[in-house]
Amino acid sequence: MIRDITLGQYYPAKSVIHQLDPRVKLVTTVIYVISLFVANGIVGYAVATLFLGVVIKLSKVPFKYITKGLKAIVLLLVLTAVFNLFLIDGEIVLWRWGIFRITDQGVRTAVFMAIRLIYLIIGSSVMTLTTTPNDLTDGLEKLLGPMKKIHVPVHEIAMMMSIALRFIPILLEETDKIMKAQIARGADFETGNLIQKAKAMVPLLVPLFISAFRRANDLAMAMEARCYHGGDGRTKMKPLHYESRDKTAYGVVWCYLAVMILVGRYFT
Amino acid sequence: MIRAEGLTFDYERLDEEGNVEEKKRAVDHVNLHIRPGAFIAILGHNGSGKSTFAKHINAILTPTEGTLFVDGMDTKDEDKLWEIRQDAGMVFQNPDNQIIGTVVEEDVGFGPENLGVPTDEIWQRVEESLSAVGMLKYRHHSPNRLSGGQKQRVAIAGVMAMHPRCIVLDEPTAMLDPNGRKSVIKTARKLNKEEGITILLITHYMEEVIEADHVYVMDSGKVVMEGTPKEIFSQVEELKRLRLDVPQATLLAYELKKRGILLPDGILSNEELVDELWRLKSKM
Amino acid sequence: MAIKVKNVNYTYAEGTAYEIHALKDINLEIPDGQFVGLIGHTGSGKSTLVQHLNGLMKATGGTIYYNGKDIYGEGFSMKELRSKVGLVFQYPEHQLFEIDVLTDVCFGPRNLGFSKEEAEEKAKAALRLVGMKEEYDRRSPFELSGGQKRRVAIAGVLAMEPEVLILDEPTAGLDPKGRDEILDQIARLKKERGITIVLVSHSMEDVARYVDRIIVMNQGQVKFDGVPKEVFRHYKELEEIGLAAPQVTYLMQELKAKGAEVDTDATTIREAADAIENWLKGRQG
Incomplete structure (x- = not known):
């Protein structure tokens, strides 16, 4: 159920991907997402698949574990696919029923969009699975560092993200627990129409919010007690340094993007 | 180390306009003095004000009236705030809500990072603290996969890494199972004995108090009893009135005394009771 | 024969690297009106087991009979089972959500299809049973003390008038007096109402004081099952599995x-x- 969401969960392992500087992984993820939108042909997607496959292989995270994250977006996937299928106009009509019709272009777009979405989720899952949330936010903080000059509270944003990531699994577990407790009191979260379902969420959401606030309060106190006072004068236990493997990785990634752009231009 | 002089704290509830609607006195003129290196316990039922008092030591709360000194520093002195918090670390009740890092060692490093300790020294402190609480082999684990007792030990290590002279443990075992409870108390005692850290343990479990040097009992914000564990636990009736309990051995001795068996006051452990009973029997 | 657990097995995340065999071939019978203590350290499978008893979790093998009927059988109503076998979770006060105490306790009976009046009647009876006075009925549950909240939450399950009441660590986090009050109340329920009670606990002292029978779980199996005296004779073995007499x-x-x-x-x-x-x-x- 909700435990299936792998996004934002770290999978401990010793691999090249795990050891990379988080900035490399963040930049790579962004580049990969861009590359997915550059690609618009079978060759392009083949290259993207190959790239993703190699990264997953190197990351030593079990493939099953990565794809578990997809379950959460099945509905979104089906919806986009359906919309594309029926709404995109094309030259060859494959099927027609009243006002509904499916065209070759529709099928093509639906398939590619679905692949994009799936790869996007898998790609970002690989990043979060191989990077501890702390590294991730450290990387983000460092990457966005220059924005401090225009008064963007980069450190605070990064800290908020890292805390959010730490508490996601805890709150998910808590949701599960409250849900079970209410089911034990005869609550029904599954049947009924949309309004009834929304109403049935109240006994779940109220306790969840209360608990989240209590936790936030406790945590703020615990952080203060440990002398947290913002980013000023703070040192790092794990400062970020680029190593040679990070430079190599950057090289590979930019090459990949170049290939994708070339493929997009000449192999459509 | 810690000196409270007439410490009083009122919780205020404000109405919508920001006026004080209700005042609740949580701590009421508490005077106490804790020597460096002592193992002190504060007992009290839920709502007796013991946790509110504890939060003053770390300057999370400041007194409405009276003063609290930590190592000679007044907790109302804002310039000394970070120094006070570094000097008197705090461990809270809920293990999940005080771990900030997503990896054990990163969490332990959080305090030193805030203090601006150089990177190399952070690593050294993290290793020392984790081994002091016996959690070094879990350094790369996610806190979510640890047991409650292990999480609390990580929290203690997180405080230790700040090199405090005193650690306040605010009901650290209330949410743990018996094994977790034992491991946390053992760790606290070890830090007290081996590292000389002043420990202030706030609890309502009587078994955890037996080996303390000095016990304070709080009720409705006041210190109502104080003394050695032996002195405190001699007063079974009074403790019961304060919604508290006594250790099982003490309770049994008390029950026997009610039946006319002549046992001395203040028996705390099974060994003592067995010895006393044996002495009685041999006299018969 | 109220509850009969037959060869029940439960495996988490079957077929993955995280597979955990949480229950191994459990066989138990809990007759009507018994006060059972269920003991085991964290991760011994006791919480998993109690969630099977009211159908919140489904066994991956074996079956459970309630009053002779297979709860996994066709046409068996899980909703009815949940009303008959009430389960109070650990820290139950975390599930309170309504604007006042009475409405919150009505949640269960209302879900079972009782009218507002009937539900309120049952809720009031349940609140009095746990020792909550009428003056609290219209108070917000969030203004109460920890011990009071806990009692309201227990009443929330009692209002469904279960035949079996399972409580998972009902005294966790309470002070000694609060603990004794809750346990005394539970013992009184058993005595006055003849409800079957399963008390999940870490505390041997608590369990020894109240229960007729102790079931000790370890690593997903029933290690000991008998009257307190018998079970505590094995105090050395209990220590080996991280428990104590x-x-x-x-x-x-x-x-x-x-x-x-x-x-x-x-x-x-x-x-x-x-x-x-x-x-x-x-x-x-």
Whole structure:
């Protein structure tokens, strides 16, 4: 159920991907997402698949574990696919029923969009699975560092993200627990129409919010007690340094993007 | 180390306009003095004000009236705030809500990072603290996969890494199972004995108090009893009135005394009771 | 025969690297009106087991009979089972959500299809049973003390008028007086209403004082099952699996080890006092 969401969960392992500087992984993820939108042909997607496959292989995270994250977006996937299928106009009509019709272009777009979405989720899952949330936010903080000059509270944003990531699994577990407790009191979260379902969420959401606030309060106190006072004068236990493997990785990634752009231009 | 002089704290509830609607006195003129290196316990039922008092030591709360000194520093002195918090670390009740890092060692490093300790020294402190609480082999684990007792030990290590002279443990075992409870108390005692850290343990479990040097009992914000564990636990009736309990051995001795068996006051452990009973029997 | 657990197995995340065999071939019978203590350290499978008893979790093998009916059988209503076998989770006050105490306790009976009036009647009865006075009925549950919240939450399950009440660590985090109050109330429920009670606990002292029977779980299996005296005779084995007998059991053992002719079966303070008194006065226990 909700435990299936792998996004934002770290999978401990010793691999090249795990050891990379988080900035490399963040930049790579962004580049990969861009590359997915550059690609618009079978060759392009083949290259993207190959790239993703190699990264997953190197990351030593079990493939099953990565794809578990997809379950959460099945509905979104089906919806986009359906919309594309029926709404995109094309030259060859494959099927027609009243006002509904499916065209070759529709099928093509639906398939590619679905692949994009799936790869996007898998790609970002690989990043979060191989990077501890702390590294991730450290990387983000460092990457966005220059924005401090225009008064963007980069450190605070990064800290908020890292805390959010730490508490996601805890709150998910808590949701599960409250849900079970209410089911034990005869609550029904599954049947009924949309309004009834929304109403049935109240006994779940109220306790969840209360608990989240209590936790936030406790945590703020615990952080203060440990002398947290913002980013000023703070040192790092794990400062970020680029190593040679990070430079190599950057090289590979930019090459990949170049290939994708070339493929997009000449192999459509 | 810690000196409270007439410490009083009122919780205020404000109405919508920001006026004080209700005042609740949580701590009421508490005077106490804790020597460096002592193992002190504060007992009290839920709502007796013991946790509110504890939060003053770390300057999370400041007194409405009276003063609290930590190592000679007044907790109302804002310039000394970070120094006070570094000097008197705090461990809270809920293990999940005080771990900030997503990896054990990163969490332990959080305090030193805030203090601006150089990177190399952070690593050294993290290793020392984790081994002091016996959690070094879990350094790369996610806190979510640890047991409650292990999480609390990580929290203690997180405080230790700040090199405090005193650690306040605010009901650290209330949410743990018996094994977790034992491991946390053992760790606290070890830090007290081996590292000389002043420990202030706030609890309502009587078994955890037996080996303390000095016990304070709080009720409705006041210190109502104080003394050695032996002195405190001699007063079974009074403790019961304060919604508290006594250790099982003490309770049994008390029950026997009610039946006319002549046992001395203040028996705390099974060994003592067995010895006393044996002495009685041999006299018969 | 109220509940019969037959060859129940449960495996988390079957077929993955995280596979955990949480319950292994559990066989149990819990007759009507018994007060059962279920003991085991964290991760022993006791919480998993109780969630099976009211159908919140489904066994991956074996089955459970409630009053002779297979709960996994066709046409068996899980909703009805949940009303018959009430489950109070750990820290139940975390599930309170309504604007006032009475409305919150009505949630269960309303879900079972009772009218507002009927539900309120049941809710009021349940609140009085746990010792919550009428003056609290219209108060917000969030303004109450920890012990009161807990009692309201227990009433929330009691209002469904279950035949079996399962409580997972109902005293966790309470102070000694609060703990005694809750346990006394539960014992009274059993006595006055004849409800079957399953008390999940870490505390041997609590369990020894109240229950008719103790089931000890370890690594997903039932390790011991019997009356407290019998189970605590295995105090050495209990220690090996991270548990302990009540302190008085150790005391009696120590006395005996010194050569005293005492009955070592005592598990409560009163029994121990009796045994010691008899020994001191030279009577046979």
